[in-house]
Amino acid sequence: xxxxxxxxxxxxxxxxxxxxxxxxxxxxxxxxxxxxxxxxxxxxxxxxxxxxxxxxxxxxxxxxxxxxxxxxxxxxxxxxxxxxxxxxxxxxxxxxxxxxxxxxxxxxxxxxxxxxxxxxxxxxxxxxxxxxxxxxxxxxxxxxxxxxxxxxxxxxxxxxxxxxxxxxxxxxxxxxxxxxxxxxxxxxxxxxxxxxxxxxxxxxxxxxxxxxxxxxxxxxxxxxxxxxxxxxxxxxxxxxxxxxxxxxxxxxxxxxxxxxxxxxxxxxxxxxxxxxxxxxxxxxxxxxxxxxxxxxxxxxxxxxxxxxxxxxxxxxxxxxxxxxxxxxxxxxxxxxxxxxxxxxxxxxxxxxxxxxxxxxxxxxxxxxxxxxxxxxxxxxxxxxxxxxxxxxxxxxxxxxxxxxxxxxxxxxxxxxxxxxxxxxxxxxxxxxxxxxxxxxxxxxxxxxxxxxxxxxxxxxxxxxxxxxxxxxxxxxxxxxxxxxxxxxxxxxxxxxxxxxxxxxxxxxxxxxxxxxxxxxxxxxxxxxxxxxxxxxxxxxxxxxxxxxxxxxxxxxxxxxxxxxxxxxxxxxxxxxxxxxxxxxxxxxxxxxxxxxxxxxxxxxxxxxxxxxxxxxxxxxxxxxxxxxxxxxxxxxxxxxxxxxxxxxxxxxxxxxxxxxxxxxxxxxxxxxxxxxxxxxxxxxxxxxxxxxxxxxxxxxxx
DNA sequence: CTTAATATGAGTCCCACC
DNA sequence: GGTGGGACTCATATTAAG
Numbered sequence: 100x101x102x103x104x105x106x107x108x109x110x111x112x113x114x115x116x117x118x119x120x121x122x123x124x125x126x127x128x129x130x131x132x133x134x135x136x137x138x139x140x141x142x143x144x145x146x147x148x149x150x151x152x153x154x155x156x157x158x159x160x161x162x163x164x165x166x167x168x169x170x171x172x173x174x175x176x177x178x179x180x181x182x183x184x185x186x187x188x189x190x191x192x193x194x195x196x197x198x199x200x201x202x203x204x205x206x207x208x209x210x211x212x213x214x215x216x217x218x219x220x221x222x223x224x225x226x227x228x229x230x231x232x233x234x235x236x237x238x239x240x241x242x243x244x245x246x247x248x249x250x251x252x253x254x255x256x257x258x259x260x261x262x263x264x265x266x267x268x269x270x271x272x273x274x275x276x277x278x279x280x281x282x283x284x285x286x287x288x289x290x291x292x293x294x295x296x297x298x299x300x301x302x303x304x305x306x307x308x309x310x311x312x313x314x315x316x317x318x319x320x321x322x323x324x325x326x327x328x329x330x331x332x333x334x335x336x337x338x339x340x341x342x343x344x345x346x347x348x349x350x351x352x353x354x355x356x357x358x359x360x361x362x363x364x365x366x367x368x369x370x371x372x373x374x375x376x377x378x379x380x381x382x383x384x385x386x387x388x389x390x391x392x393x394x395x396x397x398x399x400x401x402x403x404x405x406x407x408x409x410x411x412x413x414x415x416x417x418x419x420x421x422x423x424x425x426x427x428x429x430x431x432x433x434x435x436x437x438x439x440x441x442x443x444x445x446x447x448x449x450x451x452x453x454x455x456x457x458x459x460x461x462x463x464x465x466x467x468x469x470x471x472x473x474x475x476x477x478x479x480x481x482x483x484x485x486x487x488x489x490x491x492x493x494x495x496x497x498x499x500x501x502x503x504x505x506x507x508x509x510x511x512x513x514x515x516x517x518x519x520x521x522x523x524x525x526x527x528x529x530x531x532x533x534x535x536x537x538x539x540x541x542x543x544x545x546x547x548x549x550x551x552x553x554x555x556x557x558x559x560x561x562x563x564x565x566x567x568x569x570x571x572x573x574x575x576x577x578x579x580x581x582x583x584x585x586x587x588x589x590x591x592x593x594x595x596x597x598x599x600x601x602x603x604x605x606x607x608x609x610x611x612x613x614x615x616x617x618x619x620x621x622x623x624x625x626x627x628x629x630x631x632x633x634x635x636x637x638x639x640x641x642x643x644x645x646x647x648x649x650x651x652x653x654x655x656x657x658x659x660x661x662x663x664x665x666x667x668x669x670x671x672x673x674x675x676x677x678x679x680x681x682x683x684x685x686x687x688x689x690x691x692x693x694x695x696x697x698x699x700x701x702x703x704x705x706x707x708x709x710x711x712x713x714x715x716x717x718x719x720x721x722x723x724x725x726x727x728x729x730x731x732x733x734x735x736x737x738x739x740x741x742x743x744x745x746x747x748x749x750x751x752x753x754x755x756x757x758x759x760x761x762x763x764x765x766x767x768x769x770x771x772x773x774x775x776x777x778x779x780x781x782x783x784x785x786x787x788x789x790x791x792x793x794x795x796x797x798x799x800x801x
Numbered sequence: 802c803t804t805a806a807t808a809t810g811a812g813t814c815c816c817a818c819c
Numbered sequence: 820g821g822t823g824g825g826a827c828t829c830a831t832a833t834t835a836a837g
Contacts (some may be wrong), residue, residue, distance in 0.1 A: 407814075444829060446813070477829080526830060530807055561826080608829030684829095695802060758829085769810050777836030 151153045158183075190325045201519050298785065308658040344575060404465060405452045407445060411478055413465035417492040417663060418472065420500070433484045434462035436751060436797055437679070439790055440485065440664065440688075442758030443783075444765050447479040451764055452480055455775070458787045460484075467665075469657035473497040474504040475584045477657050479758075486667045493662045493694050497586060501566065504584060511567035513541075515553050521564050521576075524584065525767055526607035527562030528575035541571040585687075586658030586694075588718070592685055595717055597710050605685050605711055608761065662691035675700040675726070677749055679793065681757030681786055682706065686715035688756040693722060700726045701749045705757075734785040742792050751797045755790055759783040 158181050159172055172186070179185035408628035410417055414427065441459060445452075445466045452464055459482045469477035472492070500519045502512070537559060539550050548556070556573075559565065565573035576584070578599060582591050585606060592602045665688075668676065675698030680688050683706040692699060701720075706712050712730050719728045730746070731737060746752065762768060763777020775783055 402812080409815085442829095446828060448812070476827085478827090479829080522826095523828060525828075532807075558826095562828095600803095601804060604830095606829095659819090716836085761829050762831090765830060766812065768828090768830040770831045 101448070113437075133735070139786040185568055198569060243349055404449055405456060407466050407478075411445065411466050411468040413467040413470055413481070414487040416467065417469040417490070417496075427463065427487065429462060429484050430460045433462055435753075437753055437755050437793060438481040438483070438485055438668070439755040440661075440757075441786060442479055442481050442661070444761045445480045446766050447480075447761075447764040448772065451775050455480075455693075456482060457785065459786075459790075467660055469660045470520045472499075472657060472659040472663065473521075473584060473586070474499055474501050475524055475657070476658070477523050479657075481658070481664060483664065485664060488600060490663050491552065491666045493586075493659050493666075493691075497659050505566055505580065508568060511569055511572065513547075513567065515547055516557060516560065516567070518557075518560070520734070521566075521584065524564060524576070524581055524607055526604045527767075528603060529559070529565050529573075533559060533563065534565065534573050534575075537565070537573050538571050581606040586662075587685070587687075587690060591608045591690075591718060592714055595710070595713050599715070601710060603682065605708070605714070608684065658687055658691045658694065661687060662695050665691055665697075665756075666695055668692075669695050669697055672697060672753060674698070676753040677751065678703070679752045679755045679757075679789070680704045681755070681789060682759055682782070683711070683715060683757070684708075685711050685731075686718055689715060693724075698726070699724055702726060702728050703745055703752075704728060704730045705737060706730065707732055734782060734789065737789050737792075739792055742789070743796050746793070746796050748763055748801065751800065752793055755793055759786050 158176070159169070161171065164168065175186045175189040179189055273562070292486050299749065410419070435477055439459075441455070443455065445468075456462060456464055462482050462484065464480040464482050465487075466478065469475060469479070474497070501521060502509045537556050539546055541556060544552065544677045547553070560573060563575060565575055568574045578592065581603070582589055587606075597605070676692070677700050678688070678692065680686075682703060683689070683704040686704070689699065689702060689704070704712070704715060709732070712732065716728065716730070719746075725748075759782045760779035761774040763771055763780035764775070765772070771777060773780070775781060
């Protein structure tokens with residue numbers, strides 16, 4: 100509520116301060132330095148750093164070159180002045196500490212996973228609120244004065260939140276463990292010498308408020324801020340989890356979102372007041388926007404947001420003579436083995452590709468529209484560490500116009516329909532009712548219909564990808580036409596228990612979430628782990644769910660486009676490849692490699708949908724593959740142990756390929772376009788997790 | 802129960818125009 | 820530079836039918 104946060108107060112909030120950025124650094128990049136490369140300017144801490152440090156001084160450069168992040172350097176300089184030794188000491192101390200904490204966290208995660216301690220789980224699911232209430236009793240300052248509690252906050256236990264449910268059962272031992280654990284986890288959120296950076300400044304805005312005057316939502320924000328959670332994260336979590344969400348759910352969500360932390364400032368948040376979020380989320384997000392307003396100059400967003408190229412030809416396509424970028428620099432940490440290749444929709448909400456890129460070594464995405472390869476448009480972004488020289492297309496070249504691809508339509512194609520390419524094939528097709536309306540509208544006139552009718556018909560045809568199949572008759576594409584247009588063998592998705600609707604969905608790359616669907620385990624602390632365990636149990640109970648739709652992505656992202664990018668591997672792996680294929684869907688990556696003539700020695704494929712796994716298995720057998728196809732149904736199954744086992748058994752992966760779910764990113768989604776933190780799309784972080792694991796295991800073995 | 806059919810916008814970019 | 824219109828989008832929820 101605005102009245103609780105005056106404009107003046109908001110101005111004083113340092114929304115993404117050093118501290119918070121450091122969290123991200125600590126948590127995720129301690130093992131892999133996400134070093135800035137110029138395009139990765141840290142916003143938000145601008146005031147802090149610029150006040151003490153001139154923008155691009157050689158003094159800073161010196162440390163940048165060493166691989167320290169910009170915000171760390173700024174902080175160190177702020178504390179130590181421009182004394183090289185002191186600054187270096189501070190940076191090294193932090194880095195060592197980060198690595199140590201990261202290792203500790205991993206160990207703890209493993210430990211907890213093994214334990215599956217039931218009452219600990221209970222605590223997380225039910226008891227956390229109670230325990231917090233209990234703990235709060237020893238904080239007399241809280242109820243009488245919010246500011247008191249806040250001032251004491253960093254090292255102390257969480258304070259009470261008045262809206263919390265009364266205690267039902269409280270387990271001292273488990274709660275103590277949890278508290279300690281949380282302390283450990285969140286301690287690293289700040290510099291050892293300066294723990295009151297972000298959270299405190301964020302809290303400052305609440306200090307002036309009487310807790311009694313706060314809304315329930317703000318009380319929750321205050322409470323979680325006291326626990327050390329950054330306010331932004333809390334707001335987003337509350338918005339995503341809904342007003343009734345328990346603290347456990349909120350903290351779980353926040354932990355899950357940690358990996359994307361740095362991007363929040365770049366997310367849709369502020370560029371426009373309107374946001375691409377589900378129905379319910381809009382108003383809530385709007386409030387959050389207002390809180391965030393006046394935080395950062397707009398220019399920062401504009402500079403940081405990755406722009407789509409025009410024309411969308413990435414680093415080059417075989418059919419255009421437009422000079423393409425062939426030279427690019429890939430950060431050292433991004434080099435393989437293994438090669439990796441990531442894919443998702445190009446037209447994701449603002450800031451999403453910044454986030455994705457940042458988690459994939461700041462590699463610039465390659466945005467390509469498949470209309471340069473075939474008769475169907477499909478705008479996708481790819482991030483990979485493959486060479487871009489000497490690519491070659493699959494032969495024979497696919498038909499490049501609608502008429503070539505669907506010759507029977509030529510006869511009926513009216514002269515006033517200028518389309519030569521189809522739009523993106525989606526999961527839903529035009530209805531019979533619509534095609535009938537179109538028939539009647541066109542039939543009503545001899546010869547060319549008037550412009551008004553033409554426009555109506557063309558709009559609908561573009562929207563639903565309708566083609567002319569008879570006099571005045573339009574129709575949606577058939578599934579086998581989808582297959583052909585996308586580069587799959589005919590009947591690839593036919594039979595084997597798949598319905599026609601599911602064929603469209605698989606081919607259109609759709610995802611369906613159902614209760615208990617995969618919840619990602621990130622690097623985040625144990626709350627996630629706990630929830631995952633719960634979900635696993637629930638999933639077991641529902642193990643007979645049928646017709647589960649795919650968590651597939653890369654899969655049919657136009658075989659020709661993907662194959663063009665992967666073609667550089669052919670000469671590099673004359674003896675074949677070992678491939679880890681995440682979110683395999685109907686096997687687009689496998690089909691692309693096969694069609695390139697690259698031998699598939701071992702393919703580990705992860706795909707949620709049984710139907711899709713069957714499709715890939717069936718294709719594997721029909722094409723007489725000699726290698727091994729190992730499939731998993733859940734990315735969660737690929738933990739460190741499992742990956743190590745797999746890598747041991749055949750000596751490592753040559754390629755990690757996959758595209759994470761786009762459900763919450765895709766423009767067609769009118770319901771839950773929640774961005775990268777959405778239910779399905781957040782599985783992106785599993786891609787990152789697995790990539791990191793594979794790289795680290797393989798580097799150990801070298 | 803499964804399958805099929807149908808209805809359901811908004812976010813974002815681009816570009817002409819002022 | 821601002822703005823308004825055009826174009827496009829790896830989807831989901833509900834209802835009907837079998």
